Amino acid sequence: MTTPQQDTVPFTPAAEAPTAPPATRPAIRHWMMAGALLVAVVPPFLFQGFVVFQLTQVMIYGLAILGLNLLTGFNGQFSVGHGAFYGLGAYVTAILMQRYGIAYYWTLPAAGGICFTVGCLFGLPALRLQGLYLALATFAAAVALPQLLKFHAFEGWTGGVQGIVVEQPNAPTFLHIDDDQWLYYFTMAVVLIMFVGAANLVKSRSGRAMMAIRDHQIAATSMGINAPLYKTLTFGVSALYTGVAGALGALAVQFVAPDSFSLFLSISFLVGLILGGIGSLPGCLFGGLFVLYVPNIAAEVSRGLAGAIYGVIMLLVIFVMPSGAAGFPRLVMARLSRLRNRNDQL
Amino acid sequence: MELLLQQVMAGLANGAIYAGMALAVVMIFLAIDHLNFAQGEMATFSAYFAWQLIAWGTPYWLAFVAVVILSFIGGVAIERVLFKPLHNASILSQLVAFIALFSILNSASGYIWDYTIKTFPTPFGTKPLFGSVLIDAHEAGMIGVIVVLLGFLYLFFRGTRLGLAMRAAAHNPESARLVGIRVGWMTALGWGIAAAIGGVAAMLIAPVVFLDPNMMFGVLLYGFAGAVLGGLTSPGGAVLGGFAVGIIENLAGTYIPFVGRDLKLTIALLVIVAVLMVRPAGVFGRSAVSRV
Numbered sequence: 088m089t090t091p092q093q094d095t096v097p098f099t100p101a102a103e104a105p106t107a108p109p110a111t112r113p114a115i116r117h118w119m120m121a122g123a124l125l126v127a128v129v130p131p132f133l134f135q136g137f138v139v140f141q142l143t144q145v146m147i148y149g150l151a152i153l154g155l156n157l158l159t160g161f162n163g164q165f166s167v168g169h170g171a172f173y174g175l176g177a178y179v180t181a182i183l184m185q186r187y188g189i190a191y192y193w194t195l196p197a198a199g200g201i202c203f204t205v206g207c208l209f210g211l212p213a214l215r216l217q218g219l220y221l222a223l224a225t226f227a228a229a230v231a232l233p234q235l236l237k238f239h240a241f242e243g244w245t246g247g248v249q250g251i252v253v254e255q256p257n258a259p260t261f262l263h264i265d266d267d268q269w270l271y272y273f274t275m276a277v278v279l280i281m282f283v284g285a286a287n288l289v290k291s292r293s294g295r296a297m298m299a300i301r302d303h304q305i306a307a308t309s310m311g312i313n314a315p316l317y318k319t320l321t322f323g324v325s326a327l328y329t330g331v332a333g334a335l336g337a338l339a340v341q342f343v344a345p346d347s348f349s350l351f352l353s354i355s356f357l358v359g360l361i362l363g364g365i366g367s368l369p370g371c372l373f374g375g376l377f378v379l380y381v382p383n384i385a386a387e388v389s390r391g392l393a394g395a396i397y398g399v400i401m402l403l404v405i406f407v408m409p410s411g412a413a414g415f416p417r418l419v420m421a422r423l424s425r426l427r428n429r430n431d432q433l
Numbered sequence: 434m435e436l437l438l439q440q441v442m443a444g445l446a447n448g449a450i451y452a453g454m455a456l457a458v459v460m461i462f463l464a465i466d467h468l469n470f471a472q473g474e475m476a477t478f479s480a481y482f483a484w485q486l487i488a489w490g491t492p493y494w495l496a497f498v499a500v501v502i503l504s505f506i507g508g509v510a511i512e513r514v515l516f517k518p519l520h521n522a523s524i525l526s527q528l529v530a531f532i533a534l535f536s537i538l539n540s541a542s543g544y545i546w547d548y549t550i551k552t553f554p555t556p557f558g559t560k561p562l563f564g565s566v567l568i569d570a571h572e573a574g575m576i577g578v579i580v581v582l583l584g585f586l587y588l589f590f591r592g593t594r595l596g597l598a599m600r601a602a603a604h605n606p607e608s609a610r611l612v613g614i615r616v617g618w619m620t621a622l623g624w625g626i627a628a629a630i631g632g633v634a635a636m637l638i639a640p641v642v643f644l645d646p647n648m649m650f651g652v653l654l655y656g657f658a659g660a661v662l663g664g665l666t667s668p669g670g671a672v673l674g675g676f677a678v679g680i681i682e683n684l685a686g687t688y689i690p691f692v693g694r695d696l697k698l699t700i701a702l703l704v705i706v707a708v709l710m711v712r713p714a715g716v717f718g719r720s721a722v723s724r725v
Contacts, residue, residue: 159525212706215713219468223661224709227702230654234699358532361525394540401533402515409522 127275131268139267140339141379146278147335149375152359153285153368154328160366161289162321163301164213168225169356171232172202172326174348176333178236181251181343182244191256191338195277198334199327206326210319229353236345250344253337274335281328286368288324297321329356362404364413373412377404440683446572447655448679450641453579453634454649454656455663455675457627460586462665463603464623467524468657470531472631473649474538475511479504479632480639480648481546484553493556497636501629508628512621520620543646553639575637582630583672590668599623655679655701662705664718674716678705 131139155169176198183189183197209228213221236245245251258269288294296317299307308314337343355378363374385396408415457476461469469475479500486496515534519527557574590596601609602619610616635649642648655678663674681704686697708716 212710215710217713219665220661220709220713220715222468223657224706226654226657227699227706230702231696231699234696238696354532357525358529361529365523365525391544392540395537395544396540398533398536398540401529401536405519405522405526405529405533409519409526 131271136267139271143271143274143339145375145379146274147332148378149372150278151329151332152356152374153371154325155356155360156371158325162297165222166225167222168228168353169329170348170353171228172329173333174232176202176330177337177343180334180337181253185251195334199331202330203323203327207319207323210322214315229350233345253341255341362411364411367413370411370413440687442568444680444683448676449576449579450638451655451659451678452672452675454652455659455671457631458656458660459668459671461627464620471534473653474535475628476631476635477649478538478542480635481542483636500632504632505625505629508624509621512624539646551644553644555640658705664715666719667717670717
């Protein structure tokens with residue numbers, strides 16, 4: 088990695104400075120993050136078990152969407168198959184816990200590692216394919232996984248169609264909180280670490296290389312970025328994130344079965360990513376909220392037309408916020424300032 | 434040998450279904466440069482319309498023609514109302530719009546016509562053809578219609594000014610606009626044609642798989658696979674790709690021991706991905722060359 092040509096990569100912080108927001112912005116951002124953290128600590132003490140479970144699930148989906156975001160938003164590679172990595176991570180945790188009796192917290196690194204490896208392997212053929220063709224290849228993974236999980240030769244491991252029941256992790260006794268609350272905080276800690284990791288990755292030299300490849304691969308290559316290496320590694324890291332989310336998902340739902348990881352899950356992640364905001368880290372959590380709550384809301388409005396209402400809400404979000412939730416405040420600000428300018432002219 | 438022939442013929446019959454869908458997929462790809470995920474649901478909706486008309490006592494062929502025309506109008510309308518306002522949005526935003534359309538149409542056809550499975554009439558009959566067990570009349574009719582459709586499309590795109598204008602608009606919108614082609618309407622026309630082809634495909638498929646709101650989902654997957662295998666820029670390639678997918682799927686199910694039945698979809702997709710490794714733009718597709 089220390090070849091001389093790598094040093095010619097021109098994406099230094101100095102080069103970004105002219106377009107960077109004023110120095111007060113990071114401070115505001117830090118305060119907002121601290122505020123968000125404080126808000127996030129409270130819910131388990133305010134709500135019943137089911138709401139806590141749902142919020143845990145929101146964070147887990149957010150993490151999965153973050154994985155997809157690293158690949159699509161920051162590296163420009165499409166995937167319609169991230170449900171497969173989510174499922175893989177979930178099954179790794181379930182199998183390690185129930186078949187081999189390994190503690191739940193050790194299964195997360197294992198799930199991450201296995202998904203990273205599979206993701207890198209998947210990233211190799213993905214180098215040849217672009218756009219829709221890559222979408223088809225990842226799509227194949229999403230379709231194949233449930234079938235492989237049901238396949239009779241693997242039944243000894245995967246439990247076939249029946250799936251595996253996962254024990255819920257017990258809260259440490261000295262904390263005096265129930266298991267749902269404990270899982271919420273455990274998930275929050277993991278998700279927080281992963282988000283900080285992603286934020287740092289994106290800001291690093293590797294992150295800039297990823298984005299340079301997204302913006303123009305030929306230009307990036309001519310600047311000495313090893314595009315195949317970075318694309319493959321990004322695929323791996325992306326799969327790692329989604330896999331860890333899957334592992335947490337298995338703990339939260341306490342059950343894994345092949346049909347939970349269908350193509351619809353992959354598509355939900357994609358919808359969450361786009362509506363949350365491509366290339367935005369906080370947007371992922373909004374995506375998680377959308378993926379979990381909006382189908383429920385739609386079903387409450389009308390049972391028979393739930394799908395139609397879900398679709399209409401999706402369309403509304405796209406029409407109102409074309410760049411996703413993350414781009415929305417900026418859009419509103421731009422509109423407002425344009426309005427103000429017009430008033431000044433009058 | 435008998436078994437092989439039988440499986441190939443069965444594969445061809447399935448393949449005709451996939452080929453019809455692949456053709457519709459490619460049509461819309463040529464018009465708008467995207468895959469339309471809602472294509473299958475649009476087609477199902479058309480088939481339900483036909484079913485309703487026939488249930489009201491309309492003769493089959495009259496219903497057929499009416500549905501083709503209505504599908505065309507519906508396709509144009511969807512483009513004008515939903516996708517024209519989005520045409521400057523990013524590809525991924527449009528993707529969400531496709532998924533939303535999918536969800537709306539799927540849910541609506543279930544709501545209007547409920548989820549019970551319905552039989553759909555075939556105009557060709559179901560007698561075995563030439564007294565053989567290999568292929569029945571409906572399957573043969575289906576293959577025939579697909580081939581005729583392909584012929585018409587070829588003539589339309591190669592032989593008419595409108596077809597040329599559509600190709601130009603899809604290939605290079607800016608230059609096309611400069612020579613006076615109304616690019617926006619060409620896109621709408623592409624949607625209309627794709628919707629009509631999808632409607633025809635669905636009406637041919639419905640007698641085989643029976644009519645229900647989710648009938649096209651599996652078919653669409655194979656249709657996509659066929660279109661990508663053949664090359665998204667080539668209608669003829671897509672039809673061949675559709676037939677190939679049908680045959681590969683059947684042969685894999687029969688001849689690969691052990692995994693056969695359970696994993697035939699997986700194997701079909703693996704074969705396709707393997708082909709794409711060698712020819713990344715599909716077997717008959719042109720690879721895009723862009724100026725830096």
